[in-house]
Amino acid sequence: MDHADVVVVGAGYAGLCAARALRAAGRAVIVLEASGRVGGRVLSDRLAGDWAIDLGAQWISGGHTEFAALAAAYGADTYASPSVGANLLVEGAVRRPFSGATPPLSPLVLLVLGQAMWRIERMAARIDPARPWASPGADRLDAMTAATWLRRNLPERRSRHLAEVMIGEELCVDVGSVSMLALLATIRSAGGVEAGVTAETVTRLFVDGADGPANAMAAELSDALRLDSAVTAIREAAQGLSVAGSFGRVQAGHVIVAVPPTLAGRICYDPPVPAARDHLTQRMPMGSVLKAFAVYERPFWRDDKLTGQALNLYDPVPVTFDATRPGGPGCLGVLVPGRAAHRLAALPAAERRTMIVGSLVRAFGHVARNPIDWREKVWADDPYTRGGYGAFFPPGVLTSIGSALRQPIGAIHWAGSETATEWSGYIEGAIRSGHRAAEEVIAAQQAATVA
Numbered sequence: 001m002d003h004a005d006v007v008v009v010g011a012g013y014a015g016l017c018a019a020r021a022l023r024a025a026g027r028a029v030i031v032l033e034a035s036g037r038v039g040g041r042v043l044s045d046r047l048a049g050d051w052a053i054d055l056g057a058q059w060i061s062g063g064h065t066e067f068a069a070l071a072a073a074y075g076a077d078t079y080a081s082p083s084v085g086a087n088l089l090v091e092g093a094v095r096r097p098f099s100g101a102t103p104p105l106s107p108l109v110l111l112v113l114g115q116a117m118w119r120i121e122r123m124a125a126r127i128d129p130a131r132p133w134a135s136p137g138a139d140r141l142d143a144m145t146a147a148t149w150l151r152r153n154l155p156e157r158r159s160r161h162l163a164e165v166m167i168g169e170e171l172c173v174d175v176g177s178v179s180m181l182a183l184l185a186t187i188r189s190a191g192g193v194e195a196g197v198t199a200e201t202v203t204r205l206f207v208d209g210a211d212g213p214a215n216a217m218a219a220e221l222s223d224a225l226r227l228d229s230a231v232t233a234i235r236e237a238a239q240g241l242s243v244a245g246s247f248g249r250v251q252a253g254h255v256i257v258a259v260p261p262t263l264a265g266r267i268c269y270d271p272p273v274p275a276a277r278d279h280l281t282q283r284m285p286m287g288s289v290l291k292a293f294a295v296y297e298r299p300f301w302r303d304d305k306l307t308g309q310a311l312n313l314y315d316p317v318p319v320t321f322d323a324t325r326p327g328g329p330g331c332l333g334v335l336v337p338g339r340a341a342h343r344l345a346a347l348p349a350a351e352r353r354t355m356i357v358g359s360l361v362r363a364f365g366h367v368a369r370n371p372i373d374w375r376e377k378v379w380a381d382d383p384y385t386r387g388g389y390g391a392f393f394p395p396g397v398l399t400s401i402g403s404a405l406r407q408p409i410g411a412i413h414w415a416g417s418e419t420a421t422e423w424s425g426y427i428e429g430a431i432r433s434g435h436r437a438a439e440e441v442i443a444a445q446q447a448a449t450v451a
Contacts, residue, residue, distance in 0.1 A: 012040020
């Protein structure tokens with residue numbers, strides 16, 4: 001049996017950053033990863049010519065300070081997301097170019113939507129992202145879905161539909177499934193509506209893929225990282241905890257579980273975790289997202305002075321974006337969230353591709369009909385993720401059992417983007433959660449030494 005001071009379960013950014021911080025503090029660490037790679041919900045692929053393409057999380061924004069520091073530490077170069085030209089608003093057969101983040105809708109629609117966003121901003125400002133269940137009005141907000149709030153406060157149909165599309169894209173879940181309190185907590189964790197919009201629109205991409213720093217941290221871990229090592233059980237042992245799976249057993253004083261809550265709930269704990277924690281992992285399903293890239297010889301949309309960004313209000317593909325690397329082939333990316341992702345995932349791959357390419361044709365013309373390459377990732381089908389971008393809270397969960405999300409259980413600690421109080425749902429949130437879990441372990445070990 002191997003021994004370590006700390007075992008980290010999961011080698012996404014949360015787990016890797018926790019391990020890195022612990023090793024810097026002089027702790028012996030073993031990282032156990034179920035899949036054959038590191039990065040978790042970050043996954044880079046390669047096109048012909050060795051051009052990177054990100055099938056998972058990919059953007060870094062100005063507020064992502066920990067991610068920026070990590071990128072700088074490992075020399076991971078970034079470039080500004082393409083933004084020169086006009087965006088597109090697509091409504092059926094009608095396509096209208098526009099500049100900036102405000103789509104060309106009627107003054108009434110924009111006024112009503114702006115008033116609703118102002119109210120949401122004020123409501124989010126009152127939420128404590130570390131303890132949303134204790135915020136003013138939490139019970140009332142947690143009892144309703146985001147869809148209910150929108151129906152009550154956005155009676156104008158087009159403005160409400162636009163809000164539903166924007167929220168669905170952000171959370172990868174339909175507004176009828178997520179609690180209003182959870183939505184406000186997510187907005188608050190990103191610094192508010194305006195900061196969140198900035199994080200989505202003023203971004204950078206990694207030249208060699210967003211998993212570069214993750215791979216660099218994995219190389220530093222060397223033999224302390226065990227791939228293809230799915231953890232099935234965590235048990236109390238004579239001295240600490242025993243972590244078991246097909247790889248055998250590893251004994252440690254502390255364990256950090258850094259996987260999505262629904263997967264953490266599938267591990268057998270002995271003794272069992274408290275009921276609140278068990279119920280929480282059963283009631284925090286993952287969102288669903290399908291990400292795909294159509295690759296072309298060159299970014300032809302720039303000939304028409306378009307950014308490649310399109311908002312499709314009545315289409316299975318609500319958002320497109322330009323992911324072309326400097327000097328590389330043209331890459332149009334699409335993100336399909338929630339119910340639409342489930343529907344497309346149920347189709348044969350060829351039919352799914354045809355539908356998505358059809359959306360690109362409606363936005364960018366017939367020249368988009370024949371991509372030279374195609375890449376896609378249905379994240380709900382990934383056995384070690386089961387969805388994306390992250391887990392969400394249906395009504396009633398946060399105020400009843402939400403406090404179990406980050407609460408350590410003995411020597412077991414929890415990390416992952418969902419547990420972050422800042423930038424939850426982002427790579428930045430995953431990194432910060434890993435640092436927080438490492439600090440918890442170090443503090444607990446120091447307290448035990450003093451005692």
